[in-house]
Amino acid sequence: MINRSGSIFSGHTFLLLLTAGCGLLILAVLGFMVFLGRPLFTADFFNLFMSSVWAPDQHLFGILPFVCGTLAIVILSLLIAFPLSLGNAVLINLLLPQLPAKFLYRIVKLMTGIPTVIYGFVGISLLVPFLREWSASGSGMSLLSAALLLALLISPTMILVFVESFTAIPQPHLNAVAALGGNVRHKLIYTLLPGAKNGIMTGLLLAAGRALGDTMIALMVAGNATAMPESLFASVRTLTAHIALVMAADFDSTEFRTIFICGIILYLGTLILTLTLRVFNRNGSKADLERGLS
Amino acid sequence: MIPGRVVEIENLSFYYGAQRVLNNLSCGFAGHSICAVTGPSGSGKSTLLTTINRLWEEVDGARVEGVVKVLLDNMEIDLHESKIRLAQLRRKVGMVFQIPNPLPMSIYKNLTLPLRMAGIKNRDQQRQRVERVLQDAFLWPEVKMRLQSDARLLSGGQQQRLCIARAMILEPEILLLDEPTSSLDEGAVSEIENLLLNLKERCSLIMVSHDLEQVARIADSSVELVAGSLV
Numbered sequence: 001m002i003n004r005s006g007s008i009f010s011g012h013t014f015l016l017l018l019t020a021g022c023g024l025l026i027l028a029v030l031g032f033m034v035f036l037g038r039p040l041f042t043a044d045f046f047n048l049f050m051s052s053v054w055a056p057d058q059h060l061f062g063i064l065p066f067v068c069g070t071l072a073i074v075i076l077s078l079l080i081a082f083p084l085s086l087g088n089a090v091l092i093n094l095l096l097p098q099l100p101a102k103f104l105y106r107i108v109k110l111m112t113g114i115p116t117v118i119y120g121f122v123g124i125s126l127l128v129p130f131l132r133e134w135s136a137s138g139s140g141m142s143l144l145s146a147a148l149l150l151a152l153l154i155s156p157t158m159i160l161v162f163v164e165s166f167t168a169i170p171q172p173h174l175n176a177v178a179a180l181g182g183n184v185r186h187k188l189i190y191t192l193l194p195g196a197k198n199g200i201m202t203g204l205l206l207a208a209g210r211a212l213g214d215t216m217i218a219l220m221v222a223g224n225a226t227a228m229p230e231s232l233f234a235s236v237r238t239l240t241a242h243i244a245l246v247m248a249a250d251f252d253s254t255e256f257r258t259i260f261i262c263g264i265i266l267y268l269g270t271l272i273l274t275l276t277l278r279v280f281n282r283n284g285s286k287a288d289l290e291r292g293l294s
Numbered sequence: 295m296i297p298g299r300v301v302e303i304e305n306l307s308f309y310y311g312a313q314r315v316l317n318n319l320s321c322g323f324a325g326h327s328i329c330a331v332t333g334p335s336g337s338g339k340s341t342l343l344t345t346i347n348r349l350w351e352e353v354d355g356a357r358v359e360g361v362v363k364v365l366l367d368n369m370e371i372d373l374h375e376s377k378i379r380l381a382q383l384r385r386k387v388g389m390v391f392q393i394p395n396p397l398p399m400s401i402y403k404n405l406t407l408p409l410r411m412a413g414i415k416n417r418d419q420q421r422q423r424v425e426r427v428l429q430d431a432f433l434w435p436e437v438k439m440r441l442q443s444d445a446r447l448l449s450g451g452q453q454q455r456l457c458i459a460r461a462m463i464l465e466p467e468i469l470l471l472d473e474p475t476s477s478l479d480e481g482a483v484s485e486i487e488n489l490l491l492n493l494k495e496r497c498s499l500i501m502v503s504h505d506l507e508q509v510a511r512i513a514d515s516s517v518e519l520v521a522g523s524l525v
Contacts, residue, residue, distance in 0.1 A: 170395075175349070176396075180388075180407065180464070181384035190407060
């Protein structure tokens, strides 16, 4: 297929076609979801989808509880995972001697490869019973259990990105602080955090994307109730879990079509995260360029 | 400690992992003078400096044997025995590096950083000290209108004078200089040399240099290191 004589299938064109194909495929997915969910884009769209009651037998298809459930779980898991990951990265970069630091880093790396269903298992057999006893109400399958587990799932991604951006801090900067009598806290405040601003934001957004897209954990431990999330111990359903649940039971009904709307919402959510990441990184490097130091 | 000296080193050996960098070395440095440490690259000159402010402890796998004593506030302190706090030591023994290392913040913030880390939070006091060290470093006229601009926008020579000013702002008794002019052009070098000569009154300077002409120009005494031993 690759031909140096200048036919349209020269290497360059070929790669261009492949790239364009991938790009189009992503757009096609969106188009596909809109097309299949099309019967629902009717006049009473908002009544149907933005109401908070999900009762298909009464012809009520409110997916707002799932949107809220997703947001609650994502935000809560980020709130738990962010300080944890930052601390971990500081431990690896500053506090631990080389060998234990390397060991911890390896473990974190290993954790990124563990399938989420495993975390789900562990959650069901350890975390859920524990929270059930602790909260003394409900089944233990709740917003909190899913957020805790999800925090564990997204932390490795964040830690790795944080560690990478901390490692990029020039040693002379750290030496400057150390030679002036600065301690670890000073190094963190005056060099690592300001220098790794972009990396920290990147880590956060990547983790948010992972939390948003994860299905298994919420499906297994969040409880999947269709009500609005009202407390930490409430059973909630996320958009992803909703898609999985409906898909397993049905294939052609109004109920089934709602999962495409869920899909579109997730798609747009991820898109917004990705674009934010882009804009942020571009601004970061532009600011560096303006300072004459990229 | 021999009278007049501010640093006394006895039987000092230094290791990075299994590699020996300093080999059973003994020497001393006199107060209120510029003492030069010369020698070829890799002979352990910079390492010797870092044993005086214990900056070597930042390096993983480094190990030291022997005695390093410094005279601070007229008290003889054995760095490996006494319980002087690291921060305390490094505020009394300042250091300037081979490549100027201003932090990515404003000129003013670079200078107030040591004050803030030492707990000196009074704004007026900070301002006064900043002006004084900048005057001392011959930098005040050049930067007084742009104290809030990024320190990395200064020229190399200006950056190094800023780093010297930053190291001087806590009024150290000893200033360690690790080839402070080797990354600079000729004009900047002579400015720094003048500055160092002026600083002699206020503190004791120990300077690593591989430029023998520079040593002849400004140093009061010198020791030569070859492969981790004194010559």
